[in-house]
Structure formats: structure tokens, C-alpha cells
Amino acid sequence: MSEEDEQPRPTRIQQKNRSVILEAALTVFSAQGFRGATIDQIAEAAGLSKPNVLYYFASKDDIYRSLLTGLLDMWLDPLRQIDPQGQPLAEVQRYVAVKLQMSRDYPRESRLFANEVLQGAPLLTEILGGQLREMVDGAASIFAGWIESGQLARVDPHHLIFSIWALTQHYADFEVQVRAVLGEGHDPYAEAGIFLAGLYDRLLKP
């Protein structure tokens, strides 16, 4: 029974360097896409040599996979937090606000996923059609219930969710465009917060 096959717990150095590498990889992959990124860039950003990076991860692909899968749960978590018992409008507004804040605080993560999905999501297809789809269907049926009971205006729940994703992540993914068009002296996220609160208020009030 005492199978000695268990993987050894990571040493302190392993733990630190793996996270340093993933942090660097997040910066590089989100800015350059998978193919655009090089191991050298990641190594440089991590302050390590290339062979040393490859000592901790088997391959570039391995880094990328670890990064994506490690971030996915955190990224989708707010969707899980929607409370069927809560006040419908407030629940949606909270979700919008949280997603917008995530775009502001974690733009690299947003761009990482955007890049991946844009390229056809070669690594996420199963998850998209599986786990994610179930989560979205779950949230959508909560919305549908609220609509049925007259607590929300009649809108397509799935597209309501898409709209929240599109509107909030837009500010991270297209940040250069937003800033270039607005010019100096703007706080895009603050303005977006007001705009989106008003939008979903008008859209969803029965």
C-alpha cells in the first residue's frame, strides 16, 4: 500500500523558479502570442538561462499549457459566484464589475486567453465545449429563471453573458486602441464602469 511512486514534493527553489518562469511567461505569451514568444525571451524576463528554464519545464509547450490551465479556474471563477438566491440585477452588476476589474488588474491574463481563442483555441477546445459550456449553461438558466419570474427583462441569457465578456475584456484586449482613441486624461476603466453600470441597468430592468 505504501506506494513510493508519489512525485517528490517540490523544493523551495523549484517552487520559486517555476512560479518565476510562469510569471515571466505570462508577460511574454500575452504580449506575443504562443508562436511569437521565444524561450529566450521568457528566460530573460525570468532572469534565468534558457537551459535552466528547460530544466523546470519540459518544453515551451509545457510552459504554455501549465500557464493556461493554471489560470483558467481563476479566470472563470466569477461566473461561478453568481448567486441564484441573490438580487438579480445586483448579481449581474456585480459580475460585470468584477469582470471589468479583472480586465484592469489582470490584462495579461485577458490577452493570453484572447490570443488563444483567436487562434482557434487549439488547447482549450475540449474545455470550451465541456466545462465552460456547462458553467455558462448553469448561469444562463439562473438568468432564465429570473426572467421567467419577471425580475429581469427578457433577453437571451447566453448572449447576455457573451456581452459581458465582450464589453469588459475589450478594455484589456484592445487597451492600446482604447487609450489611443481617448487620448490623455482619461481613465478608461473608471469611465467604462459607469457606462456599463448604466447599460446593464437599462437593459435588464424589467
Place this chain on the structure above:
Amino acid sequence: MSEEDEQPRPTRIQQKNRSVILEAALTVFSAQGFRGATIDQIAEAAGLSKPNVLYYFASKDDIYRSLLTGLLDMWLDPLRQIDPQGQPLAEVQRYVAVKLQMSRDYPRESRLFANEVLQGAPLLTEILGGQLREMVDGAASIFAGWIESGQLARVDPHHLIFSIWALTQHYADFEVQVRAVLGEGHDPYAEAGIFLAGLYDRLLKP
């Protein structure tokens, strides 16, 4: 005075092959991003040999630039078509509908620009802060006028435009995600058309 420095008009073959290459490049670049694309892939998609592609364009970069700049006007045209004399709500709804249709009919173009902006728009920064910004400001002040005269609800005009871009292009840029989440038996663009018409109706009616 008869400067013979003018560039020779392109032959029929030049004209055809250049456009064949750009068409192929659009497919490849939009699916792979700039760095992910290879000249071989473009050549293959165009049905030409790699050296032959480089006979018509000086470099990979040259292909990419020609493609982007050639498409930009077409892509931004609908924004110019907003008529200050028109019926405010109808003008916005028309713009939304046109942009959504463009996402459906020209998803490659949408993804091409999305890729470029995501990576920081190294080639478009001047245009974004210059020509595009002026166009957006122009449209925004039309909207502002309509709001002032009570024909539209009070919303931030710039973010109104961003919202239209985000919502419509989302269906092209994140198409795999949308389809994966919706599953079979859906026509995302048709559903989105209904959803967005309702959204902007509720948002903008005074």
C-alpha cells in the same frame, strides 16, 4: 517636366498575383498572427512558390503592411457613414447591424485587426491616435449632439462606440468560443442581431 519616374502600371499578371497573395495572406495572418504565419503557408495558400511570392512583395513584413493598410479603410468605412441628419436611433441601429454583418461576412479581417491590436498594434499606433481618433471623435460629437437635443439617452459617446465594436467583433474574434458554448443548432449571428437590437434600443431610447 515629363518626369519618367512614375511607377509602371502593373501588368495583368502582377495585378492578379498580388491580389491572390493578399487573399491568401489574409487567411494565414488572421489565423496565425504575424509571427505565427510563414511565407511558405501563404505561398501554398496562394498556389505559388515561395520565391515567387517574394517576387511580388519585398518581404513578409511588406505583405503584412500592404494587407493591413489596404483593409483599414474598408473596415472603418461604416463609421463614416453615420449621418448627422438621420434618425438617431435608426443610425445607431444601422451601424450596429452593419458591423455585425461585417463580423459574419469578414471574420478574417476582424481577427487580423484583433491580432494586431492585441499585440500592441506596432503598425497601427500612429493611425489609431490620428486618423481613427478623429473619426471616432467625429462620430462621438454627432452622438453628443443627439443626446443634447434629447434624441438619445445620456451615455458616454466614446464608450458607446467601443461597446459596439466590442459586441459585434466578439462574434468573429471569439467565434470558436461562442460556437463551443452555444453548441449545435444555433445561428450566433442571427441571435446576436436580435439581442443587440434590443440592447441598443433599451440603452438609447431617451
Place this chain on the structure above:
DNA sequence: CGAAATATTGACCAACAGGTCAGGATCAGG
């Protein structure tokens, strides 16, 4: 037709990028 202009290609090159490896440095813990 025939010659000049244009179009096409196979072979090649240099730079780059992912990945390997043998050996040396460093560290943990008995």
C-alpha cells in the same frame, strides 16, 4: 517571328529557435 521584359523556380544561405547534454556549482542533511 523574335527579342526584350516579365515571371517562375530550384538550390542555397544565414539567422534563429527549440531542445540536448556533459560537466561543474551549489545545497541539504546526515
Place this chain on the structure above:
DNA sequence: CCTGATCCTGACCTGTTGGTCAATATTTCG
């Protein structure tokens, strides 16, 4: 403080990719 495990690196290998070039094929047009 010694030894085995862990960590790190320079040098190297290989496949890919952007790009060149001389030579050949094709088109154009007088």
C-alpha cells in the same frame, strides 16, 4: 564536513524560416 541530490550553464545540434540568386520559362509586343 562530506556526499548525494539538486541546480545551473556553455557548447552544441537540428529543423525551420526569411530571404537571395542565377538560370530558365513565359509573355508581350513591335
